[in-house]
Amino acid sequence: MATVKVVLRKDKVNQNTGLAPLYLRIIKDRKSKFISLGVKVEPKYWNEEKSVIRKGAVNYQELNNFILQKRAEAERTALDIEGTTKSATTKRIKDEIIGKKPSNFFEYAERKLSELKHTIAPSTHTTYGFYIGKIEKFLGHKNITFQEMDIDFIKRYEKYLYEEVGNKPSTVEYSFRVIKVMFNYAISEGIVDYNTYVFRQYKFKKPKAVKNYLNEEQFQALLKYEPPKQFLYDVYYDMFVFSCYAGGLRHFDTLELKWSNYNEQEERITKVIRKTKRKHQIKLPQKAVEIIKKYKTKKSKKSDFIFPVLSNDIDYDVSKELIYNVKNTINGKTNHFLRQMGRDLELPFTLSFHTSRHTFATRALNKGMRIEHVSKVLDHTDISITQVYAKIVNKELDKAMEIMDD
Template identity: 45%
Template sequence: MATVKLLLRTEKSDASGEAPLYIRITKDRKPKYISLGIKIHPKHWNEAEKKVKKAHPNSQRLNNLLAVKIAEAEGVALTLETAEKNTPAIKIKEAVLGKTSESFLKYADHYIKALEKNNQISTTEKARAVFSKLRAFLRNRDLLFDQLTVTFLKSYERHLKDEVGNSTNTIHANLRVIRRIINEAISEDIMSFEKNPFLKFKLKLEKTVKAYLTEEELLKIEELPFKPGTRKYDHRNMYVFAAYAGGLRISDVLQLKWKHFDGERVVIDTHKTGSTVSIKLPAKAITILDGYRTSSSRQDDFIFPVLNPLKDYTNPRTLYTALSAATTYTNKDIRAIGEQIGFSGNLSFHSSRHTWATRALKKGMRIEYVSKLMGHTSIKTTQVYAKIVSEELDRAMDVFN
């Protein structure tokens, strides 16, 4: 812990015998001095109490000033050391002098506001959740770029694991957001590349099992006798449709309109990445869509009757709220459907995407085609499905044992 004291440096006395007053900050036996710009004759200085004696004509005013300066220095030292125990004395001195780096939290706020202004609502909300946790950890203290060290990241990582109860992969996702904003600050020369703590701090990630259905399990879901017009009937059909239609994400299935379907294929700009996908639908997917077409269906109508057709979704915030609510409701039904067919584990709508990818690769579709149809920006993202199929083939070979 750093110590902060007043010091009359008599060795620096001038010709009149007056000596300058300094604040001395000591950390790990290394002192740093801050000049207060005040000189006092040793005869007017009470060394034991670290105060100006009453005999000095301005003792009251000077002692008040010194008390404020000491309090400020102690406050800065405490703030820095609470965030990072190994804060050196030089950093505390710079902070007291006002030579501090910019606020990381304020920069992050501007960054998040820019995301929202750019209508990246989902990314905005995720980032806000990440920084809500960070602010709770800091207990409403500020966080400067200089305080973003490996020691700080390790401390925060332990907090998320032990106090918040986050999983390794949730912690990974949180720290990735922080890393992304640090990289943005580096690109704007607000933080130097050499000070990036992620150069020495390795993000941890645990392997997760992607849930997907076998052909038999998918067929069981298709054959469940739900009553037409019910929500569970619609949610089941959306799931099965996606499992045949290139693994479309739920945000795209919910917004699918008749204008996106020409009777043979679906052409849509994906909600998540904005990339355009064109998918020639197999007979099963077309049959599902045809079941929703009526004589009054218009080009601008939603195919699946989940989103409110009378509501204006041009506002990104309104659309985000509606998609989030519909996704939660749909996943609740899909989880129940999974239990109905005896699926081991929690089934979610996103598993329809995994189901399509693994089925496509098993049926011999080239991985580049699978990647393109899924709207992946990198084939590396798709390779995880190839690995799943490869592992299944390895297990199949066990019959010879």
Template identity: 40%
Template sequence: MATVKIILKEDKANASGEAPLYIRLIKDRKPKYISLGFRINPKHWNAEERKVKKSHPNSQRLNNFIASKIAEAEGVALTMETQEKGISTRKIKEAVLGKASESFLRYADAYIKALEKNGQVATGIKAKSIISKLKDYLENKDLLFDQLTVSFLKAYERHLKDTIKNSTNTIHLNLRVIRRIINEAIREDLLPYEKNPFLKFKLKLEKTAKIYLTEELLKQLEDLPLKPGTRKFHHRNMYVFAAYTGGLRISDILTLQWKHFDGERIIIDTQKTGSTVSVKLPSKAKAILELYQKEGKGKQNPEDFVFPILKAGKDYNDPKVLYQAISSATAYTNKDIRAIGKEIGVIGNLSFHSSRHTWATRALRKGMRIEYVSKLMGHTSIKTTQIYAKIVSSELDKAMEIFD
């Protein structure tokens, strides 16, 4: 006989401390969970009586709702066990949920709001843009989880390629976000694992050549005569600084403040991952900082930005405001870096991110151990860093052709 209970999953509490309520079905020691679709603070939950405390403003309404759902689940379980011996908790769960699955779009919107609430603004904005594109394709129609089939994904993939003219890698990014949201729904027991369409749908990804500067090109970029104080002058200095300091991302260069520099090294919590990076500065990097230091040692305001791109004194505590400022500054920076790249004869479009590739390939060529390169770049896996090792190896292979 299946047992039916209501539980509060405090381990799945959100940033506000609210935890989701689930119906738990157990049969033959195999549990299945059904989300009730709302959360409450644990302080309002009576774990012994399995009901909402009177301290909650909507306690009576919620308890009535819980009681009706428990009664419904018990009734379905009893009926199914009577009709079929050995019925699984999975089938009971599906019967309790009914034929109509939940809305993927509503779940996606809630997922995006949770990202923004947890401070993952950049991830949330990108996901919102991708889901907005999906909504346009659906022409204001809803999309249920049950409708997210392999056939649907193939049709949407064709739409992105043929109608929107997205590249293979842009399509990959769009579908990867959809997959991530589905996986989150599976973790919350809103969708059975076996109904994940991505189990039978493979994402396509094209390898792209990483653009980086050789020692000669980097030297040309350093020596390029640019008028001091101009935007292009600052952008060039930022690029060179990144190429000498572990390939710091542009978001970290833009938000670098004097308080992050102790005279020998910079210590900063990265914008993308939040991980702390400590880099001892080589002489070239120190020389760039000296250009921005005021007369007299140590008189800089610790809160001032090293590179004068973001507005001094502006409050960037709001993550959305900071994200928009970084996005705007990045666009202008890349525009100038592209122009500079053409001036020094770079083939292809140079972007600020190539400073990261430049540092990695130079570090490996100079004999730095790959695990050190990985650590300084803030990679979560050394597999990511091995891409640069392959680039260096291919250069060495090409160099050996002189013996042919």
């Protein structure tokens, strides 16, 4: 329960007049906030025990009545807040007393998500909503302001995500990223003061991303694997192997390849990549060509998809929502199969379609492809991104040299 006291701030004595200011001091959970009363007196006239101005000071009776009134108002406000919310901090009580209405985080986030629905990718919109929901689950309510999302809150939330939810560092980092996004929007709109931005003081150590890939032994085992001929598992398998050969083409880019993207004479794929929005060309190696030839029939049209997963009769670019829903559904089915295949192959990590991209990069470097060429094939914007794979290959070489110690 919060307590309200009137205190004389001797640490703020005016050296010229000898007067010290009076403040309301709000105390809760061993934390304090001060509110100036706009009254100054000589320290000798202040009765600390009774919290009143002694007789002899100018207008002491009127000032004592004023102090008593302000203290009573503050105590009523504190009681009201504690009776209506679970997040009654000293900051919240102080803001209410001085008439500064704090901004509710959830009210703002929900309104902002509604505004952003048609301006950001559906996947991003859904993800933001999911992570905001995690905050509500942690709190058990929606009554928290931006101002109350301080370092103490962030530390408690981080502990909850790690210890109770069992999140990995990358997931915790994204949880904080969503909070940062909402803070930045609110600050830019003048709704929240920059001084309340908790991440000015709290720095989350971003974890290093682990890039799982198939080494040569695992890759050869993959090529010998026989997928079940049901639920399109054999097609998902071919798409994965194709990507391992075809420059690590991402899942949805592979999925929406059409015969119009393929130059049969040059054995080359030309396509605008979804993520980068750039036109990209890949000269296919023979192993990749052999895979897609399996799906070419006399009835195949230029407008048909190479891999028979998407319907040739649907225009998937009609809306972002349609693309997002289809992408999510098929991605889930593909990775469900790949996880099972990974278990069958006894891989030490969870297999996903993106593993094909990492596998292409490490195999290409191991086989002597120049790093700038690998970067170009992967459609990286900066060669420094590709250098991560070079470090992986170097570690493999270092490990290989250990046989000399045997």
